[in-house]
Amino acid sequence: MSNYEAVIGLEVHCQVRTASKMFCSCANTFGAEPNTHTCPVCMGYPGTLPVPNKEAIRKAVIAGLLTGCEIARFSKFDRKSYFYPDLPKNYQISQYDMPFCTDGCINVGGEGVKGFSGDELPAKRIGITRIHLEEDPAKLSHYQGASGADYNRAGVPLIEIVSEPDMRTADEAYAYLTSLKEIMQYGNISDCDMEKGQMRCDVNISLRKSSSDPFGTKIELKNLNSFRAVHRAIEYEMWRQAQELDAGRTLRQETRGWNDDSGESYLMRTKEQAHDYRYFPDPDLLPVTFTEEEISEFKANLPELPAAMRARLVAGGLTEYDAGVVTADRHLAAYFDEAAKSVKNPKLLANWIISELLRELSAAGMDITESPITPANMAELVNAVDGGSISGKIGKDVLPEMFATGKGANEIIKEKGLAQVSDAGAVEGFVDQAIAANPAQVEQYKAGNPKVLQFLVGQVMKLSKGKANPKLVSDILAEKLK
């Protein structure tokens, strides 16, 4: 098979998280009884008028600012006409030639960064052509011999993020999507739950012999239900199109679906069947304008993005790895930040959250938002270990207790009498017992084998039931054995 270069662009739809729909006051819901959140506006009754949702517009603009886009001072909504059961009005309100946001980018990869397939992923800037706001159509479900339409989804605000054809590999597309999802979640723009259809992705892909050649014939891939499916579908299409080109066949511009079970794409429709949407400005809606003051205000209140938070955490003493784990989930990041307010040692906090708390959560099938240990209680436990009032070992017994009961660390330490013994007199008593009980090891130590000291410390810890302060034990032992 000859070598080809793939040219890949992505079109991503994200449902915007708002209380109500885009142009009416129906609730923006998921999973409700079908067709229980509808009204004459989102059902397209004659004589009704759309009222734009300001919060959705604000979030579309924030999405643009977080991806470095230019924000249009003047834009408008257009009608995109097509006739299909998911569209009660027979047109979708969208944005045609004047989207809110244009000309942004997302940076992926970097030195030492590995892509989804495990290969190096060099740094790359992936351009964003535009971000526009529109309304979601109804959700259609197809059964044997029948189809159902749920208009609860009709009119839910949706942003479409169109990338430049800047990606060349499945790994770059995967990294772009991962980063885009993080940005949308951190910006509180969309929850991006693909299983709930809150984030949907179409891929445009063509092949060419060399990077100086013009673009090849563009194939659109639809029905991609996970980032992994996107990755697989791109690799499959690169192989399929290369086979076709090698055999001397000409590719047609077409839309293909992806069957994740068989691992193959299939023809949905060819270019000849493409729609003519007859866009025109929606006469029911005024153009949308932003003043310089409004744009400045948006910019002044932008949330911190994961990359910036990672840099901040690393500067605060966390390793790159720990900072990556903490920021991989927006809710975990918020939990960490809340707990970190009350601890002196953020690195220790990260260790305890990553190795102990996440394990308990995973065993209980919970996510961080359901944690029975509050950020304040987590800070209390880490401070108890950090300050030496309990050992790390005892801490590992305290945490599951906190998890099971929801009690604070100090309360459990007090109740169970777990506080570390830092009273020199008490520790000395344990040390004397250990020396008396292990004459052979004492001899070895005195004969110049320093490793035996750790054994003796262990014996003292055992006698104290793990509560003696190990540093104090070691100091007293060394002193007594001089």
Ligand SMILES: [Zn+2]
């Ligand atoms: Zn409605």
